[in-house]
Amino acid sequence: MKKTSVVAVMLMLLVSLAFAGPADKAAAGRVVSGKVLDQGDNPLPNAIVYLTNTRTRAVKTYIVGQDGSYRFPALSPNIDYEVYAQINGHKSDTKTVSQFDNRDQVYLNLKIDTK
DSSP: HHHHHHHHHOOOOOOOHTHHHHHHHHHEEEEEEEEEEEETBOOOOTEEEEEEOOOOOEEEEOOOOTTTTEEEEEEEETEEEEEEEEEETOOOOOOOTTEEEEEEOOOHHHHHHHH
């Protein structure tokens, strides 16, 4: 009897692990990344990128490096986000990442006219 219950528990564990595959992908979330560039496609180091959750209005920021790159990992795929960059009083256009966009990785270049 004890051996049968151990086998049953092991079988249930294996079945639950078989269905855990897609959940792991969803748990990783969405990644929004890209570069902050001027009008000549040159990187703008030290620009600040703002990512706003449109549901809660919570804002995350990222200060870009010398290559102008930014990255926001582990974002919920079920929420819309607004992204823009700013440097020295100049601002890029605001771009929206929609919850209906099914890409796991969204790449957005943000251009700022610094003149």
